[in-house]
Amino acid sequence: MQTPAPVDYVRATSVADALSLLQQHGDEARLLAGGHSLLPMMKLRLARPEILVDINDLDELRGIRVDGNEIVIGAMVTHAEILNSPILFEHYPIFREAEKVIADPIVRNKGTMGGSMCQADPAEDLSAVGAALRGTVVIQNAEGRRTVPMREFHEGPYETKVADGEILVEVRYPILPGSGSAYEKVERRSGDWAVCAAGACVTISGGVFSSVGIGIGAVNAEHFTATGAEAFLVGKEPTAENIATAAQMAADSCDPSADQRGPADYKKHLAMELTKRALTRAAAAAVAVHLTKNGA
Amino acid sequence: MTAVQEVPISAGGNPIGFGSMKRVEDQRFVRGQGNYVDDVNLPGMLHSAILRSPWAHARIKSIDTSAAEALPGVIAVLTGKALEGIPRPSLLGDNFAWMPTLSYDTQAVLATDKVRFQGQEVAFVIAESRYIAKDAVELIDVDYEPLEPVMDAKRAMDPGAPVIRDDKGQTDNSITDVHGHKTWESGNAISTAEAIARAEADPNCVVVTQEVMYPRVHPAPMETCGSVAHMDKVTGQLTLYTTSQAPHAHRTVYAMVAGLPEQKIRVISPDIGGGFGNKVGVYPGYVLSILGTIVTGKPVKWIEDRGENLMSTSFARDYHMTGKIAATKDGKILAVDVDVLADHGAFNGVAQPTNYPAGFFHIFSGSYDYPDAHCKVTPVYTNKAPGGVAYACSFRITEAVYVIERLVDCLAAELGMDPAELRLKNLLKPEQFPYTSPTGWVYDSGQYEKTMRVAMEIAGYDELRREQAEKRARGEYMGIGISFFTEGVGAGPRKDMDILGLGMADGIELRVHPTGKAVLRLSVMSQGQGHETTYAQIVAHELGIPPEDIDVVNGDTDQTPFGLGTYGSRSMPVSGAAAAIVSRKVKERARIVAAAALECSPDDLEWELGRWSVKGDKERGKTIQEIALLSHSSLELPEGVEGHLDATAVYNPPNLTYPYGAYICVVDVDPGTGVVKVRRFIAVDDCGTRVNPMLVDGQVHGGIADGIGMALMELIAFDTDGNNLGGSFMDYLLPTSMECPSFELGETVTPSPHHPIGAKGVGESATVGSPAAVVNAVMDALAPFGVRHADMPLTPSNVWRAIQGNPIRVDMAIE
């Protein structure tokens, strides 16, 4: 049996209540969402907050909805809800592809979008997706709300722009009509964290890429993305050659370290291979959308 | 002898004898009503936690326990120094800081001088709750002086290597067994060397040499190890609830270790949540819980957490093997020689019969007909956790099967011959049984070619090869891997096989109550295999009592006769035989009672399932239930029966049994990512008579999953600082249903001629046979890249690196 160090527990009744509890307890307090990252660390005594502020009752943080030309995902939306969301699947199949390979059904039933983002594990999948889709993170504190682009959200491994006394309330994604998206991940076993993962979201018009988003996880890509490769592709035809060049550029911009998931040369290779595969499938999907629209 | 006969069905819907039936124990397991060691809660029970070493090799300069002792709720803190102060009235050392291992080595209960592996036991806290005990562990201050750790078995014997066992006055890291040997050899070294030399000189022959490593893995049972010890001060009786696969052997060891009178020790193994060899050894934690109850006078519970289980209890394998196989160019195998460097960790704690310090590795000559074989095993100490048992591998037959099956595939590649054809050419023929192998094993029975052909037929082997050729032409990489394995299981005979001097034979008792219901008491111990079901079926088969009328008791030394327990697939070969024999004794007693009741001579009676009747007059007879009542009635019993039908037996096996099988695995490899997908797995097992075919299938399913796990992901590696890199389930990967295809099983049935019901045991067959099939399949897929071998586990990075011609050294940290 694993035993966490002594800890207090309180259940917040609203976001405002949670914020005031956080303020009251300072940096000894931690929010408890799905608990699938925090509780294991507490059981191993790698984390020892003095008080847990449980935000599972906060319905204001739940739900996936369309708001104007954005899709909004609440912080307390679970992985399982993202996996099964028809709205997300319609606009961004990348979510379903990524969620299928995040952890296992038990973790997905409890683990949340907000918890994943704030845990900010370097191999976290939704961060790679968020980078590819150029989402915007909404953070709330006692003073009010502020927004941070996904691509500026991470400060480093396990560090984000969410400060003590703040709550991530939602992430907003711009809807890109006609886009194609895809996610690729290599794991040693289903349910394991990524050895490397890559996602892509592209639009094509006039036979060339009109927008390109690349997200790369687990290989120390700056802000989970590869801006050089993106810039290279915009305005270019979606040929195998162009995609391969971009994938190589993306891989070159990563700086993976060796661990038991694999040596650095392999991870770098994967960054190339998976970016290539994700871009290829995303481009095919985008073209398909385009053709359907033309044909209709 | 076989399951071909018609089996009657009981009122409860079960076969009265052999046949598939659901496990009776599942009623409680699927309802969450099992009773495991951690479910045991005694009045006044205290809890405990162990402080473990963060270092792999360090001198202990001082330990300060004062802050821990001052924590409210802490009852006692024990250290190695404290244990050194407790004199032990036994021959096995003079104090409690050290204990004997199952291999006649010594192991620290709590470290005194040095710590010798990361996770080693350093201090033991007893407290009112597990939480307080853990809090107190953090307050213990140990001053360590780190020493250079020896993590690479290949370096352990270097002249300059740090000496790990200076406590024993050693000057190097060699291991000496109880017979004084530093290496363990088997077979004929000279004739094998000569045969290989002849082949090397002969243009019509080839010799293939291949290094293969079977890296360190862990049994990783769902339930970790633990115990609840209770010394009753009034009666002097020690009761130990414990996760043990061998409760009787453990009781004797405790009597020796603790110097307690054996009749005052009761060991109870309640439900066990998986063993796989992990629960054969005696761990410091068990001993500490006993010392804890002696010191405090209260029951003391000790339960490992997952990390403790993975880091400190018995690993398996860790064999670095170099094999040589010689053959003629047309594929007739001539000789095999294997040299092994065996990493035993910091204490030689491997469980195996005393005369077999490398376990049954010497059966490596495999299923093939050739005259010359030899192996040499050199064991070394390293700063890794000690080995409890050669897990789920019939005492290292997994390593043996792996090396020979890899060598045969390497030979096939060298000869450009189909690996199935090469095997068919060399398999032993039915008429060669009983067959004495070049290393001296006497295989009991087998129809190897038949079994192989059944597997090839299920697989559609020729069609698979056609598909593979087409795919290769398209640049797709599928692989087909074969493993043909023979095990030797069911240790003893006792004259040849013992553990710590305890002969490997097993007792049994069968009681038949007046109403004809029965209780069978076993010495072997279920860890989930379904003993409560299968052993009742054996009695049913022999006596005609419905299985639902028979209770099977195991795990409590006060309720069961002495025996050596369950591991190495020995339950069915040993206690399965005992169950048949004790039932036959009951049947003979019943015959005498029936004859008295029917007023005839016992010789005039004949048996049909469940009933003795007069020859030629079937109407006149008594059922076993009627006879049971008569045996307790006022009936005048003849000479030779005083009453009741009960009987006891001890089964001392005349030989091992030799289950075998043919496995075929089909994989698809993505060369861009190195990801391996196991597409199909065909397993045709011949384990002799199948008492419960459904449970046989279950054992095979579990074993294949395990084999896929070992082949593709399971691993305990270490970095050069001595850190264990497999200490959690995030790091030690076990396979899930997602990695396993739907298994395709087949069977042939070749009964063991010397076993009373012809059964051979199947507990480990699939674990033993499957890793080689998976690895052979992946290597077959990679053949177009010129890859002949890469070591397990074949993780994506390892496969990709193999394709690059630069495979990973798997036992050390990836750099």
Ligand SMILES: Cc1cc2nc3c(=O)[nH]c(=O)nc-3n(C[C@H](O)[C@H](O)[C@H](O)COP(=O)(O)OP(=O)(O)OC[C@H]3O[C@@H](n4cnc5c(N)ncnc54)[C@H](O)[C@@H]3O)c2cc1C
């Ligand atoms: C076995 C296993 C496998 C996994 N595999 C994967 C995988 O393959 N890919 C992957 O991406 N993830 C994986 N995960 C991680 C999983 O997705 C995360 O654990 C989980 O989603 C984190 O969310 P949670 O709701 O459980 O967060 P919690 O554990 O409750 O919280 C995590 C951290 O975030 C903080 N936090 C939570 N919500 C907020 C908020 N709204 N605002 C500010 N801070 C907040 C908490 O205080 C805490 O510090 C795996 C986890 C497990 C246990």
